[in-house]
Amino acid sequence: MSEVAVRMRLLQQSFDAFDESAAARLGLNRTDLRCLDLILAKDPMAAGELTTAAKLSPAATTTAIDRLERAGFVTRSRDAANRRRVLVAATEAARAAEREVYGPLGEAGTSALRRYGEEQLAVIIDFLETARRVQEEQTARLKKLPVRE
Template sequence: MSKNEIVREVAMGVRLLQQSFDAFDEAAATALKLNRTDLRALDLLLSDDDALSAGELSAALKLSPAATTTVIDRLERAGLAGRIQDPHNRRRVLVAATEAARKVERDIYLPVGVAGAEALAGYTIEQLATILDFLRVARQVQDEQATRVRASRYQSDHA
């Protein structure tokens, strides 16, 4: 196989992997009766050991403050997030994952991590380092392309 053919195969593999991530997220969202934006917010709350401010959540989700408030309200109604007072600033409210959200993490997401770790166990340290490098590069490319699309005229021309 030529290098170009391998690059095309890798690109197709990444595309299929992204589709499988998308299918998993859709299944999780459906199981939890959440929409995908709410699921992204929940993921952010679960991945951060500390509570986040609504502003931090807005920035990470790239949503307006009003839209973020709506997301927080839905997560709160679902019992997956709660508003808490910032212990360092009484005027600031933080958003934290609840114990019910931590149970969701254990029941839905932890098995994915375990299965992934088992799948990676057969690789050498050098191979894992290459995979890690690829993931970093791929994420950088995706982030750059998302920025490009957000800044493009195409978005306003097709709104």
């Protein structure tokens, strides 16, 4: 089991390193990259939804949207059904950046997974879902603890 924990830690570090490189490539900080990823996944996205999904304050969300807009990755518009609601949409530049940065990663991952059979893939999927659930539970646990000073 300790070898699995070590490999998970190394995997997390590789994700962090990739995200850092992706953010640098796009001229963004990590928070803005996370926001852009959320917007690309649910395009368009209400600013309030982004605040919740990114776990940011409304002011921090506005600042991130401002930076993404200046970088040419998003546009803002009023929701036609609710004029008080602001929608944030990915631009073609954002989609092109997504293809450039994440396309090759997806292709390499798909290629690497071809060596596994259906039963093995089912175990991998189960493991990943279990790991995600554990991570979310532990994140919630940490949030309940007092902040060290």
